[in-house]
């Protein structure tokens with residue numbers, strides 16, 4: 001039995017906290033808003049994000065940061081990417097060298113262009129801290145919370161640490177693989193959300209399976225190009241955190257990013273769409289970060305660029321599609 005703190009009581013943090021508590025661990029779920037923490041305690045259920053799944057009796061809920069990490073062995077972050085830095089900084093003085101830190105969020109920080117494990121490392125003044133693991137894959141909370149069979153990857157530069165996390169989370173419905181390509185796993189998880197918005201746009205415009213497959217496949221080519229630039233192993237993108245997560249996100253009724261794209265494709269503005277959503281769609285900020293990085297480094301990312309233009313420059317999907325389809329002809333595989 002391990003002592004675990006999960007920071008972030010949205011859909012994913014709640015689902016993982018329940019899974020780990022049911023495995024017999026001592027789990028504390030930390031929610032950043034006091035009133036929401038009180039609501040979770042009172043209902044013993046996360047009605048807003050994971051409706052219908054009761055908390056095990058042993059799961060503790062808190063909003064208190066004081067002494068939060070006393071005795072903690074595994075600290076899990078399930079925080080939207082653009083808020084992660086602030087949350088890590090709140091507990092950085094409590095983080096000990098022997099704690100294993102697990103990030104389960106997906107995205108790239110706009111202000112620094114950093115991957116989320118880099119954000120964590122910055123904030124724990126962690127030049128000395130190597131116990132960072134990324135957990136990523138095709139795992140919608142809506143399905144994992146109902147114990148539908150799913151598979152995911154635990155990635156770390158240190159194989160011993162990723163294997164510990166693999167053991168920690170693995171159950172008979174949640175199969176965990178280990179991987180030592182932290183960069184590849186993180187980039188796959190972050191960028192697939194931008195591709196899912198593009199896939200959703202094709203849905204909203206009324207297109208069919210051919211368009212969706214083209215977006216998934218050419219999106220994957222972009223993710224690989226981007227990942228290889230930053231030293232990722234291209235094999236990783238054929239795995240769960242790459243093509244696996246792309247398939248789920250681009251095709252699922254649960255996907256928020258695909259949903260955002262669908263509404264954009266129907267002609268709604270991003271402001272209207274975001275106003276009605278209580279859940280985070282990480283592809284929106286990540287498209288901006290990737291657009292800036294790709295421009296700076298000269299990496300060709302036409303699908304993400306199209307998403308960026310529709311969201312941030314109010315370009316019409318129809319016009320963008322025309323531009324995308326009429327680009328210079330090229331070979332399928334090139335660097």
Ligand SMILES: NC(=O)C1=CN([C@@H]2O[C@H](COP(=O)(O)OP(=O)(O)OC[C@H]3O[C@@H](n4cnc5c(N)ncnc54)[C@H](O)[C@@H]3O)[C@@H](O)[C@H]2O)C=CC1
Nearest residue numbers: 009010011012013032078079080083105106140141279280
């Ligand atoms: N929902 C899912 O199925 C999965 C989500 N993820 C990732 O996990 C991360 C968290 O997403 P979800 O749990 O889905 O969130 P959610 O969309 O279900 O809930 C939003 C969360 O953001 C928190 N939040 C809002 N404003 C905040 C602030 N200023 N500071 C700190 N927290 C704030 C809310 O308290 C809530 O926990 C995201 O990066 C997401 O991509 C990864 C795998 C699966």
Ligand SMILES: O=C(CO)COP(=O)(O)O
Nearest residue numbers: 139249254255256257258
């Ligand atoms: O990353 C996620 C699930 O793996 C959440 O994003 P979507 O809801 O857009 O799929």
